[in-house]
Amino acid sequence: MNLLTAAFQGAVLTARRLMRRLRDVMAGSGSAEVRLNKIVHLIAAELHADVCSCYVMRAGEVLELFATHGLRQEAVHKTRLRSGEGIVGDIAAKMQPLALANAQAHPHFAYRPETGEEPFQSMMGVPILRGGRVRGVLTIQHKERRQYREDEIELLETIGMVVAELIAAGELVSAGEISPAGDPLLLPQRLEGLSLSPGMAAGRAVLHKPQITIREMVSDNADAELTRLHEAIAALLNELDKILGTSSGGIQGESREILETYKVFASDHGWLTKHEDAIKQGLTAEAAVQKVQNDYSARFSQINDPMIKEKAADLDDLATRMLQHLTGRHTTAASTLPEDAILIARTLGPAELLDYDTRKIRGLILESGTSASHVAIVAKALDIPVIGQCGGILSRLEPLDPLIIDGTRGIVYVRPNEDVQEQFVHSMALKQERAFMLNELRDLPGTTRDAVDISLMLNCGLAVDFDHLQPTGADGVGLYRTEIPFMVRGSFPNVEQQAQIYRYAFARTEGKALTIRTLDVGGDKMLPYQTDQGEENPALGWRAIRIGLDRPSMLRQQLRAILEAADGRPFNLMFPMIATIAELIESKKILQLEIDRRTACGKVVPEKLRIGLMMEVPSLIWQVPGLLPHVDFLSIGSNDLLQYFFAADRTNPLVSRRYDPLSPAFLLLIREMAAMCNTAGKSLSVCGEMASRPLEAMTLVGLGVRMLSISPSAFVPIKAMVRSMDVKPLSDYLTTQLLRPDASLRQKLTDFARDHGVLLT
Numbered sequence: 001m002n003l004l005t006a007a008f009q010g011a012v013l014t015a016r017r018l019m020r021r022l023r024d025v026m027a028g029s030g031s032a033e034v035r036l037n038k039i040v041h042l043i044a045a046e047l048h049a050d051v052c053s054c055y056v057m058r059a060g061e062v063l064e065l066f067a068t069h070g071l072r073q074e075a076v077h078k079t080r081l082r083s084g085e086g087i088v089g090d091i092a093a094k095m096q097p098l099a100l101a102n103a104q105a106h107p108h109f110a111y112r113p114e115t116g117e118e119p120f121q122s123m124m125g126v127p128i129l130r131g132g133r134v135r136g137v138l139t140i141q142h143k144e145r146r147q148y149r150e151d152e153i154e155l156l157e158t159i160g161m162v163v164a165e166l167i168a169a170g171e172l173v174s175a176g177e178i179s180p181a182g183d184p185l186l187l188p189q190r191l192e193g194l195s196l197s198p199g200m201a202a203g204r205a206v207l208h209k210p211q212i213t214i215r216e217m218v219s220d221n222a223d224a225e226l227t228r229l230h231e232a233i234a235a236l237l238n239e240l241d242k243i244l245g246t247s248s249g250g251i252q253g254e255s256r257e258i259l260e261t262y263k264v265f266a267s268d269h270g271w272l273t274k275h276e277d278a279i280k281q282g283l284t285a286e287a288a289v290q291k292v293q294n295d296y297s298a299r300f301s302q303i304n305d306p307m308i309k310e311k312a313a314d315l316d317d318l319a320t321r322m323l324q325h326l327t328g329r330h331t332t333a334a335s336t337l338p339e340d341a342i343l344i345a346r347t348l349g350p351a352e353l354l355d356y357d358t359r360k361i362r363g364l365i366l367e368s369g370t371s372a373s374h375v376a377i378v379a380k381a382l383d384i385p386v387i388g389q390c391g392g393i394l395s396r397l398e399p400l401d402p403l404i405i406d407g408t409r410g411i412v413y414v415r416p417n418e419d420v421q422e423q424f425v426h427s428m429a430l431k432q433e434r435a436f437m438l439n440e441l442r443d444l445p446g447t448t449r450d451a452v453d454i455s456l457m458l459n460c461g462l463a464v465d466f467d468h469l470q471p472t473g474a475d476g477v478g479l480y481r482t483e484i485p486f487m488v489r490g491s492f493p494n495v496e497q498q499a500q501i502y503r504y505a506f507a508r509t510e511g512k513a514l515t516i517r518t519l520d521v522g523g524d525k526m527l528p529y530q531t532d533q534g535e536e537n538p539a540l541g542w543r544a545i546r547i548g549l550d551r552p553s554m555l556r557q558q559l560r561a562i563l564e565a566a567d568g569r570p571f572n573l574m575f576p577m578i579a580t581i582a583e584l585i586e587s588k589k590i591l592q593l594e595i596d597r598r599t600a601c602g603k604v605v606p607e608k609l610r611i612g613l614m615m616e617v618p619s620l621i622w623q624v625p626g627l628l629p630h631v632d633f634l635s636i637g638s639n640d641l642l643q644y645f646f647a648a649d650r651t652n653p654l655v656s657r658r659y660d661p662l663s664p665a666f667l668l669l670i671r672e673m674a675a676m677c678n679t680a681g682k683s684l685s686v687c688g689e690m691a692s693r694p695l696e697a698m699t700l701v702g703l704g705v706r707m708l709s710i711s712p713s714a715f716v717p718i719k720a721m722v723r724s725m726d727v728k729p730l731s732d733y734l735t736t737q738l739l740r741p742d743a744s745l746r747q748k749l750t751d752f753a754r755d756h757g758v759l760l761t
């Protein structure tokens, strides 16, 4: 055996022995501080160091000496250094280890007389990292001048991992005090995003991502851990291959690229070696994954390139998948939701949101998301304020951080100060006032000041939405999105199960209009049990009525269930995403088949069944005169119509913000539609999100729209707005503006509303 190999093996043995002892201390009795003291003594003894000290990060980005072997005990809890101050602060700020043969000659050396550290010449320190953030700094010092070896630095980093667990347990400093690196600790922060659902809420942060707790950090059976690691990597690669697929069934586009990157990383020799080294030093496979991930996050957090940040997030996901394989657990935070949860997610599907106990969810913050995303629509229906496009929020929060969110203005207050808290209380009082207003408004008609009647309907999707019908005094349901109950189930419901859902809708709308839309799945509304078609452009793809016409048995089953539930009662039926008159005629034929079937069985059919369609595809606009004789009503689905009109994906924030529904082009289209319908005596409503925003709703009325279908939380402001406006001056004003070259009339219309006393709350 040569000398180098012997030295290496000696280092590995020291590491393993130390880790074993560390594990015993961690699992042993005594307070966290007592255990931390034992740990620093142990490290000093095993590494033959004169000093070992542990600094813990406290509020205000201050590193406080918590335990030491070798420095004066009086310095404990007295010596404090700001991040960036002194060598210890430098290690924290740079999130990098530092090894110095002559520490006192270092430009950052900060002399602290209370420590009595004059005799010690060499120093080596590592950041204590967890979740990519600095929790403290661990140092060793020697009297003599010496160079520290790579394996010693590595070992101290590994020990830092274990100490991080002790700090994160919240006994040394409370969890609330430990906050993100790079941000002033515990200081309030204000982040801005996009308002997706209005309202204010206060609560505690719950991060929507698998929370995997590692039970065992240390193992003395490195071979077994290496085997576990290799098995987990093999399983991961296998899983990625399966997801990627080989032929047309595989995933496409950006998601494919991300997974390809995962694969490249998971097969990377350097990445694997880092894990293996951590295990050889005595960590379990899962602790090794966490350690490597900490190192990467620390390194990436220093780089401000958005592409790199994205990659860092991908690596995080990769580590999570690895941990899931290793622990066999796919735990989400759903089971441990506090009563006042504010959910934070990168992206979230509506079904995922509904997996939670939504009664406990006070708010939702997404790093992505637009107002047309279905999760935003579902959250709105549940009266949950939502803020989207709040980039980087996941990395700025700790679980259970106190938050106040202003969904109306798209602002998140992290660890809010007293001013914000007072403002919150004030807003809550306003909300109460609004509830009183609702009472007052309920029985008043939705009539403008110049006596134009506007029919105000509700959009419903979830059972809970129907609760708003009576208290709002809405004229009925202008859009019942039938796919939402389908999205929260585990499998496609049969006719009887569907009929049950619709019976509920009929029962709750008794005496009022009910407008049922046939299934609108595909595009951004995938059913969890639906086979992904792997379409390149799902929004332009096989969705809504296109599926209904290509798979008529599915549409027939739904129509059968609706007719069964109606039991002869009148209702409105509308088809989504119709692009040609021929598609409408075909849909009506399918409906007729079901009506005939009921008649043949001697079952009652509704004496009044009004048929309509969703105006969502621009191709129909020039066919309106030919279309109107075939329908009783039209409803503008402005969410989709806008995306197809401007060729701007409603779920892609890069383009969805670019085109305003208050642009002259879109408003001209609506005015034209309203005129054609009014002339033909056919009713026209708007049921997209546009109708739920006061300024937009005011404009729609000015353009000739006489029916708005609104999400429940927006009902009161819209009714108040309608009752405060005059139609004539607005439509005259619009006539002067619609041919102007402005990209948007938003500002002008806001000024108009202010000058004419229109309530836009």
Ligand code: PEP
Binding pocket: 479, 481, 520, 616, 636, 637, 638, 639, 640, 641, 687, 688, 689
């Ligand atoms: C619309 O497109 O405006 C609409 C109401 O339908 P959905 O949002 O459900 O696609």
Ligand code: MG
Binding pocket: 576, 616, 637, 639, 640
């Ligand atoms: Mg639509």
